[in-house]
Amino acid sequence: MDMMTDIEIYNEDAGALSATLFFDLVKTKEQNKENPAFLFIQNAISGFGLQDETWSNRNIATGIGTEERKSPFEELYDKQPPEDKIRRAIEKAKRFNLSPHKNRITNRLQYLLEITLNDPEENGINPESLNAFLAFMESIKRLKYPDITLSPAGNITVRWRKDINRNLCIEFLSAHDAQFVVFAPNPIRTLRTTGIIPIDELWKVLKPYQVNRWVVNK
């Protein structure tokens, strides 16, 4: 059987690479070592200080694709202290985030990071929550600048409040889920709704409450 190799390397976020390799599963590590692509990837990974043992055992010898595994770069990212992940996310946002409020947002995040570092009782900022928040702010055009605070769990929480009947609060629980509370005006009684939903669905769920009328700049 001919060796089949498919390689993708892409810039996942600032300074980090993520690689996905598909090697012919019948080939051994020794055989794969003859493959120029394998050597290229191995050299690239060693540049990031990753142990050859981790790479070879988990991704080559056991065969990628037999089950979903984290790439070596993702494992490397996971090993970073949360503080480093936060700093990197803020730096990345300063350079690449498309939100019109990015300077104010990154200044606020920098402040929140500093106060959590100075308070031993603070949980610190949840990196997944931070990244989800930054992506959300970037994804909705013309969002007004919200209040940005930290929940006791270290999640990023944002609020827009126009008046007693127009209130939206979102806590980014993880990379995928958010908890929200929305108050919206209604002829009879104020609508009050809360829930935990996938972040991708958040704006769709909020749309009937017409939050875009007071959360988004015209």
Next chain:
Amino acid sequence: MTNGSKVPDSDHIARYCKPGTLNENKIPTGDSFYLRSSEPSLTVNWLEFLDANNRNNAIEKLR
């Protein structure tokens, strides 16, 4: 004073709000009133019990 003691209407209570829970105008938000891991229920401090003579000292003791 014990848990459940009644606070006279003339007295005051205060809750320490961590800086990260305040908005940029230093106003407490909903995050300020989340239960902390050490709290079985929302807790406040009886300011007159902390220092009946000096409000600033009483507030300082909350930190």
